[in-house]
Amino acid sequence: KNGIVRPKGYTVSFHANSSVEKFHFGQSHPMKPWRLTLTKQLVMAYGMHTAMDLYLTRAATREEMAEFHTEDYLDFLKRVTPNNMLLEPRLAQYNIGDDCPIFDGLYDYASLYTGASLDAARKLCNEQSQVAINWSGGLHHAKKTEASGFCYTNDIVLAILQLLRYHPRVLYIDIDVHHGDGVEQAFWSTDRVMTLSFHKYDKDNFFPGTGPLSSTGPENPLNPGAHHALNVPLHDGIEDEDYVWLFKQIVEPCVGAYQPSVIVLQCGADSLGCDRLGCFNLNIRAHGRCVDFVKRLNLPILVFGGGGYTPRNVARLWAYETSICIGCSEQLDEKLPAHTPALAHFAPDNTLFPPLSEHGRFENKNSRQYLWSLVEGIHKQLAYLES
Numbered sequence: 132k133n134g135i136v137r138p139k140g141y142t143v144s145f146h147a148n149s150s151v152e153k154f155h156f157g158q159s160h161p162m163k164p165w166r167l168t169l170t171k172q173l174v175m176a177y178g179m180h181t182a183m184d185l186y187l188t189r190a191a192t193r194e195e196m197a198e199f200h201t202e203d204y205l206d207f208l209k210r211v212t213p214n215n216m217l218l219e220p221r222l223a224q225y226n227i228g229d230d231c232p233i234f235d236g237l238y239d240y241a242s243l244y245t246g247a248s249l250d251a252a253r254k255l256c257n258e259q260s261q262v263a264i265n266w267s268g269g270l271h272h273a274k275k276t277e278a279s280g281f282c283y284t285n286d287i288v289l290a291i292l293q294l295l296r297y298h299p300r301v302l303y304i305d306i307d308v309h310h311g312d313g314v315e316q317a318f319w320s321t322d323r324v325m326t327l328s329f330h331k332y333d334k335d336n337f338f339p340g341t342g343p344l345s346s347t348g349p350e351n352p353l354n355p356g357a358h359h360a361l362n363v364p365l366h367d368g369i370e371d372e373d374y375v376w377l378f379k380q381i382v383e384p385c386v387g388a389y390q391p392s393v394i395v396l397q398c399g400a401d402s403l404g405c406d407r408l409g410c411f412n413l414n415i416r417a418h419g420r421c422v423d424f425v426k427r428l429n430l431p432i433l434v435f436g437g438g439g440y441t442p443r444n445v446a447r448l449w450a451y452e453t454s455i456c457i458g459c460s461e462q463l464d465e466k467l468p469a470h471t472p473a474l475a476h477f478a479p480d481n482t483l484f485p486p487l488s489e490h491g492r493f494e495n496k497n498s499r500q501y502l503w504s505l506v507e508g509i510h511k512q513l514a515y516l517e518s
């Protein structure tokens with residue numbers, strides 16, 4: 132196997148530590164860290180590892196995580212175990228429960244995915260890489276002092292804080308089906324980060340219930356963060372062409388108006404059709420076209436994972452998006468390599484692009500008129516930045 136040719140003068144770095152793949156949230160919990168094992172298998176089977184710089188990442192230190200999280204909360208994460216948790220009075224305070232359970236090695240898990248995101252951010256800062264990928268990161272719901280939505284530490288916030296040491300303006304784009312509330316909240320009052328999340332929005336029936344179009348930053352126009360939070364609330368069933376059209380209609384003017392020096396892209400795979408928790412009808416190619424659009428802006432990019440609850444499709448998506456970052460996606464055979472160790476997971480079709488929208492799991496509730504109103508609403512917000 133010849134592998135994939137590495138483009139000259141352009142470096143993609145891949146940051147991973149296989150230890151994160153071994154943690155278990157609990158039997159019926161939808162978050163499965165082993166989806167990262169499947170992802171890496173496909174990346175390697177396609178030979179993409181020869182076209183990137185691979186880094187074995189370290190765990191984030193406590194001091195690094197304390198740049199955002201409180202000492203109390205980090206102490207708690209470090210100390211709590213499944214054996215002593217019943218003696219712990221503050222489980223509710225830290226939002227521990229079914230979504231965010233205490234499992235063996237919890238602190239190691241969180242510090243490992245966070246360390247990978249910090250390593251990736253530093254590779255961009257010192258310009259040793261143009262695209263830095265951490266598929267184990269992207270845990271956008273974690274708050275300063277509490278866990279939320281399967282997220283314990285917010286690696287995205289911590290990575291952005293690193294980028295801000297060298298970069299004047301960071302654009303954060305989030306295509307996970309859930310609202311990127313933790314990142315939005317952390318940078319709510321600054322104009323040095325613009326947050327843009329596309330998500331299913333239904334205040335009372337879909338987690339986390341935040342992120343309407345009208346939520347654009349602090350109300351006080353003198354607060355620098357005013358108009359720097361952008362939200363694209365969607366209904367069930369959005370399809371490929373509409374989503375990619377909407378993404379381009381919104382991201383292009385955001386980049387034009389805000390002029391970021393770096394982009395952080397959260398690529399949650401739960402916006403795909405057939406996801407166990409999602410409700411959109413996107414196919415892998417459409418999700419990938421969003422990544423490709425961002426890549427073609429020619430800014431340094433930090434690429435993170437996030438949600439994604441049908442492991443075989445998470446692996447397909449993130450392997451494909453790795454190839455988009457490298458620029459070799461045309462060279463991939465649609466048929467998965469026969470020597471992929473876990474090939475059985477991708478049976479019976481063994482293809483990189485199974486149809487995920489055909490069976491019409493969700494009726495498309497996003498009218499053309501509604502999508503136009505979103506574009507118009509975002510363009511109105513951006514007009515405030517020009518003045």
Ligand code: TV7
Nearest residue numbers: 159160161229230270271280281307309338408437438439
């Ligand atoms: C980034 N949806 C995270 C997305 C986090 C979504 C939720 C579950 C869920 C949890 C389980 C479970 C589940 C089948 C699905 C209001 C509740 C309802 C807990 C049962 N099965 C990301 C978080 C979301 C846990 N939470 O953006 C153990 O679904 O809707 C809720 C909150 C209260 C708690 N219950 C669910 O993708 C990584 N949780 C099975 C076992």
Ligand code: CA
Nearest residue numbers: 305307309329
């Ligand atoms: Ca989102």
Ligand code: ZN
Nearest residue numbers: 307309401438
């Ligand atoms: Zn999600």
